[in-house]
Amino acid sequence: MESSVFRVESMAVPGGTEAIVRGGRDLFPLLPDALHGVERIGVLGWGPQGRAQALNLRDSLAGTGVGVAVGLRPGSRSAEDARQHGFAEDDGTLGDWLEVAAGADLVILLIADAALAAHHEEIFAVLKPGATIGLSHGFLLGHLRERGSAFPAGHPVIAVCPKGMGDSVRRLYQQGATVNGAGINASIAVHADPDGHGWDRALAWSVALGSPYTFATTLSAEYHSDIVGERAILLGAVHGLVEALYRYFRIDGADPVTAYQRSTEAITGPIARTISNEGIPAVRAASGDEDLFDRAYSAAYGPARDLVAEIYDEVADGTELRSVILAEQRLEDRPMTEIGGSPMWSHSAEVHALRGTPRATVGYADGRAAGVDPVTAGLFVATMMAQVDEFAARGHAWSEIVNESVIEAVDSLLPYMHARDVAYMVDNCSRTARLGTRRWGPRFQAAYEQIALPHLDQAADPAKIKGFLDNPAHEALAAAAKLRPSVDISV
Amino acid sequence: MESSVFRVESMAVPGGTEAIVRGGRDLFPLLPDALHGVERIGVLGWGPQGRAQALNLRDSLAGTGVGVAVGLRPGSRSAEDARQHGFAEDDGTLGDWLEVAAGADLVILLIADAALAAHHEEIFAVLKPGATIGLSHGFLLGHLRERGSAFPAGHPVIAVCPKGMGDSVRRLYQQGATVNGAGINASIAVHADPDGHGWDRALAWSVALGSPYTFATTLSAEYHSDIVGERAILLGAVHGLVEALYRYFRIDGADPVTAYQRSTEAITGPIARTISNEGIPAVRAASGDEDLFDRAYSAAYGPARDLVAEIYDEVADGTELRSVILAEQRLEDRPMTEIGGSPMWSHSAEVHALRGTPRATVGYADGRAAGVDPVTAGLFVATMMAQVDEFAARGHAWSEIVNESVIEAVDSLLPYMHARDVAYMVDNCSRTARLGTRRWGPRFQAAYEQIALPHLDQAADPAKIKGFLDNPAHEALAAAAKLRPSVDISV
Numbered sequence: 001m002e003s004s005v006f007r008v009e010s011m012a013v014p015g016g017t018e019a020i021v022r023g024g025r026d027l028f029p030l031l032p033d034a035l036h037g038v039e040r041i042g043v044l045g046w047g048p049q050g051r052a053q054a055l056n057l058r059d060s061l062a063g064t065g066v067g068v069a070v071g072l073r074p075g076s077r078s079a080e081d082a083r084q085h086g087f088a089e090d091d092g093t094l095g096d097w098l099e100v101a102a103g104a105d106l107v108i109l110l111i112a113d114a115a116l117a118a119h120h121e122e123i124f125a126v127l128k129p130g131a132t133i134g135l136s137h138g139f140l141l142g143h144l145r146e147r148g149s150a151f152p153a154g155h156p157v158i159a160v161c162p163k164g165m166g167d168s169v170r171r172l173y174q175q176g177a178t179v180n181g182a183g184i185n186a187s188i189a190v191h192a193d194p195d196g197h198g199w200d201r202a203l204a205w206s207v208a209l210g211s212p213y214t215f216a217t218t219l220s221a222e223y224h225s226d227i228v229g230e231r232a233i234l235l236g237a238v239h240g241l242v243e244a245l246y247r248y249f250r251i252d253g254a255d256p257v258t259a260y261q262r263s264t265e266a267i268t269g270p271i272a273r274t275i276s277n278e279g280i281p282a283v284r285a286a287s288g289d290e291d292l293f294d295r296a297y298s299a300a301y302g303p304a305r306d307l308v309a310e311i312y313d314e315v316a317d318g319t320e321l322r323s324v325i326l327a328e329q330r331l332e333d334r335p336m337t338e339i340g341g342s343p344m345w346s347h348s349a350e351v352h353a354l355r356g357t358p359r360a361t362v363g364y365a366d367g368r369a370a371g372v373d374p375v376t377a378g379l380f381v382a383t384m385m386a387q388v389d390e391f392a393a394r395g396h397a398w399s400e401i402v403n404e405s406v407i408e409a410v411d412s413l414l415p416y417m418h419a420r421d422v423a424y425m426v427d428n429c430s431r432t433a434r435l436g437t438r439r440w441g442p443r444f445q446a447a448y449e450q451i452a453l454p455h456l457d458q459a460a461d462p463a464k465i466k467g468f469l470d471n472p473a474h475e476a477l478a479a480a481a482k483l484r485p486s487v488d489i490s491v
Numbered sequence: 492m493e494s495s496v497f498r499v500e501s502m503a504v505p506g507g508t509e510a511i512v513r514g515g516r517d518l519f520p521l522l523p524d525a526l527h528g529v530e531r532i533g534v535l536g537w538g539p540q541g542r543a544q545a546l547n548l549r550d551s552l553a554g555t556g557v558g559v560a561v562g563l564r565p566g567s568r569s570a571e572d573a574r575q576h577g578f579a580e581d582d583g584t585l586g587d588w589l590e591v592a593a594g595a596d597l598v599i600l601l602i603a604d605a606a607l608a609a610h611h612e613e614i615f616a617v618l619k620p621g622a623t624i625g626l627s628h629g630f631l632l633g634h635l636r637e638r639g640s641a642f643p644a645g646h647p648v649i650a651v652c653p654k655g656m657g658d659s660v661r662r663l664y665q666q667g668a669t670v671n672g673a674g675i676n677a678s679i680a681v682h683a684d685p686d687g688h689g690w691d692r693a694l695a696w697s698v699a700l701g702s703p704y705t706f707a708t709t710l711s712a713e714y715h716s717d718i719v720g721e722r723a724i725l726l727g728a729v730h731g732l733v734e735a736l737y738r739y740f741r742i743d744g745a746d747p748v749t750a751y752q753r754s755t756e757a758i759t760g761p762i763a764r765t766i767s768n769e770g771i772p773a774v775r776a777a778s779g780d781e782d783l784f785d786r787a788y789s790a791a792y793g794p795a796r797d798l799v800a801e802i803y804d805e806v807a808d809g810t811e812l813r814s815v816i817l818a819e820q821r822l823e824d825r826p827m828t829e830i831g832g833s834p835m836w837s838h839s840a841e842v843h844a845l846r847g848t849p850r851a852t853v854g855y856a857d858g859r860a861a862g863v864d865p866v867t868a869g870l871f872v873a874t875m876m877a878q879v880d881e882f883a884a885r886g887h888a889w890s891e892i893v894n895e896s897v898i899e900a901v902d903s904l905l906p907y908m909h910a911r912d913v914a915y916m917v918d919n920c921s922r923t924a925r926l927g928t929r930r931w932g933p934r935f936q937a938a939y940e941q942i943a944l945p946h947l948d949q950a951a952d953p954a955k956i957k958g959f960l961d962n963p964a965h966e967a968l969a970a971a972a973k974l975r976p977s978v979d980i981s982v
Contacts, residue, residue: 303828341945
């Protein structure tokens with residue numbers, strides 16, 4: 001990663017340094033220079049990422065002369081919402097996706113994966129000569145490789161990948177307006193760089209989104225870590241874990257509210273906050289029973305690691321992507337069922353209403369305060385570390401590892417799950433993520449139920465606990481935390 | 492399917508007839524003629540199918556001059572067991588797999604799928620000119636297609652696919668010795684027929700295994716129905732269902748033994764026996780609460796059908812096979828964990844010990860006898876019918892549908908699960924089946940937990956119940972039942 005405009009810094013990470021660029025609103029005046037001739041940005045799609053990015057880009061570029069237009073499919077049901085956010089056909093900032101693509105110097109593809117798979121050739125065909133193709137994840141690269149195809153020659157291909165959901169990309173950008181910015185970290189990649197300005201353009205786009213810090217990756221590494229992460233600790237594993245734990249506590253005699261608090265509420269609330277503010281090992285101390293935490297960790301780490309490795313293999317092989325495409329085809333006849341019917345979620349309102357009351361954190365028969373259940377904490381942290389270790393073994397950069405395994409979880413997704421609930425979150429994320437969660441969440445649930453929870457009575461494995469406490473991820477996370485914005489997300 | 496040796500009969504099925512051949516020990520003298528020049532059969536592999544088929548073939552062909560030899564990989568740990576069953580290096584009936592393959596006129600490939608994927612080219616290279624390649628399922632065809640490869644030209648390629656596990660192929664053959672035979676139905680396919688004797692050879696092989704009746708399929712249709720079936724009603728769905736139901740009944744207040752009886756014991760015992768002896772609709776009456784059965788059926792049919800369709804798509808697409816190959820590669824470093832640790836299975840011995848006592852079938856608080864729990868019955872039968880209907884929609888022949896969805900379940904696998912338990916069965920079946928069960932069982936569990944069981948309070952769907960009661964499968968099953976041997980399997 002190099003830049004003629006922004007200051008590239010070295011961040012210390014285990015075993016070396018990584019190049020990063022800090023964000024900030026004070027950098028917005030540099031954006032036109034860094035965009036190197038991009039005068040019009042076309043954002044295709046108005047899902048959560050499309051909306052957030054179009055709005056942040058428009059706000060950050062206001063007054064610079066660089067325009068932002070939104071392109072939608074004919075008949076898109078999103079047009080009205082885009083209009084309400086100030087994009088309009090009249091002034092050319094809202095239009096048909098192919099027309100917007102044809103008129104832009106940077107075309108950011110934020111339509112759904114299935115639409116991207118079906119329509120990328122039409123879009124490529126209308127691009128201006130030399131227009132930059134922008135992506136926010138590596139799905140399209142995987143799809144092109146699967147088909148033995150490639151991006152069109154002569155076009156820069158760059159990616160800016162916020163490590164958080166679209167709504168938090170927008171929300172933190174607004175909430176940080178008065179403190180020189182806050183937002184979601186992003187990775188960037190330059191996949192094709194015919195004019196040599198790829199890194200600068202990607203950095204400009206990332207800074208304009210409000211990224212507190214930007215780190216480099218490749219489209220391929222981003223694709224792997226992104227798709228695996230959402231199937232594991234970001235969504236799939238969390239869903240499987242709380243389904244397993246809720247039933248486990250219920251069978252153990254807990255009433256529904258207590259079982260909910262000891263499982264879901266503990267993870268989305270105190271565990272996420274503890275990791276965000278104090279790091280991962282602090283959860284062990286916060287659990288109040290380090291021995292039980294260690295036993296839970298030891299019982300869960302192996303099966304969780306096996307599953308992350310399996311997911312990684314299938315994503316890297318293209319199998320997972322084939323499965324998504326097959327599912328998209330099936331969805332035409334069989335709409336996706338929702339997963340919010342599980343008995344736990346009928347108690348969400350009741351549990352949420354207890355927040356701030358003495359019952360918010362009491363769940364044990366012995367009267368002990370139970371903000372962080374040690375079994376829940378051990379299983380959750382073991383799964384998080386399994387993903388960290390698998391990503392490290394597969395050669396990912398530390399910024400990518402901790403952002404995709406820890407920061408995105410505790411600073412973006414879990415706070416949303418805390419505000420709504422886990423099932424709502426799953427049923428309302430991207431189709432690729434929903435499909436992946438439905439595919440892998442039950443696998444995690446089964447691994448916890450059939451392998452981890454039945455072995456809680458076995459002694460902790462000192463090697464696994466040492467591997468956790470001495471893990472280089474904590475150092476990488478501390479380095480990233482120094483760049484963390486001073487604003488906690490408010491959902 | 493045609494034969495110059497055996498009598499081909501027409502079996503009435505919904506919408507027409509299907510050609511079948513009845514088995515029987517009285518047909519054994521016809522085997523040498525039907526084998527058309529095959530004087531030596533080489534069975535490669537000594538897993539459950541390899542052992543069962545080698546022993547049945549040897550017994551059926553005793554005195555005919557057609558020899559049966561077993562071929563094993565160098566250093567195979569199965570050699571001693573083969574020797575104890577009378578195969579010996581001295582007389583040439585036991586040897587290195589490539590040598591046995593090179594010396595045989597019919598080479599039956601019963602080594603594990605992963606070994607077949609890795610070594611089929613070596614085996615093909617040593618075959619005698621014109622030697623027949625024999626398969627017992629379509630995995631290799633799927634693998635060759637995935638690689639853009641094919642079977643070697645000039646060799647007949649035939650398949651005989653018993654619709655039951657290897658152990659039952661052997662056990663029923665022995666148990667039926669005094670009544671002109673009993674065994675497991677088989678489908679046969681002729682994939683390449685250069686000398687025109689493929690059907691006769693396949694029929695001879697099937698009759699020699701003891702198949703009560705043999706029906707025709709294609710290697711491709713067999714592959715699809717076989718791999719999908721074991722992931723759905725034969726293994727995967729059953730495992731997911733009992734895991735879901737056990738916890739459901741436990742949370743509902745049942746003690747562990749009662750929860751086990753209402754879930755696993757009901758399915759492997761009375762439900763399987765009722766279907767085997769009286770057909771599927773009889774389970775509804777046996778449940779003692781047709782309204783609750785109907786609600787359970789209505790709640791489960793949709794999600795179960797969605798899952799069977801998803802599995803089918805992935806099997807037909809090759810995605811499932813890629814996943815198996817990836818898993819096999821991972822297993823070199825990460826041994827497959829077992830699933831028998833789930834709390835339910837620690838009560839197997841206790842539940843089994845209650846059989847034949849008054850507590851064997853009592854589980855309800857109101858004292859009602861509970862051999863067939865209506866919720867369990869509704870969910871299980873809905874899943875079975877979902878597979879039947881999906882197979883019918885995909886164009887499978889009725890014999891294949893009912894054998895792969897009903898008969899194999901109630902006459903082969905469930906009796907084994909009843910004798911051991913479900914987890915033991917899963918942990919001890921073929922690697923491809925184990926992997927598939929671990930992959931899809933949790934998906935079924937989640938569908939029952941998140942979609943079906945939460946909707947038991949909704950009224951039954953009359954269209955779904957009519958579709959069940961009027962299903963043409965019942966007619967096809969009745970036709971197949973007429974050919975059922977008079978011997979019940981004893982495990």
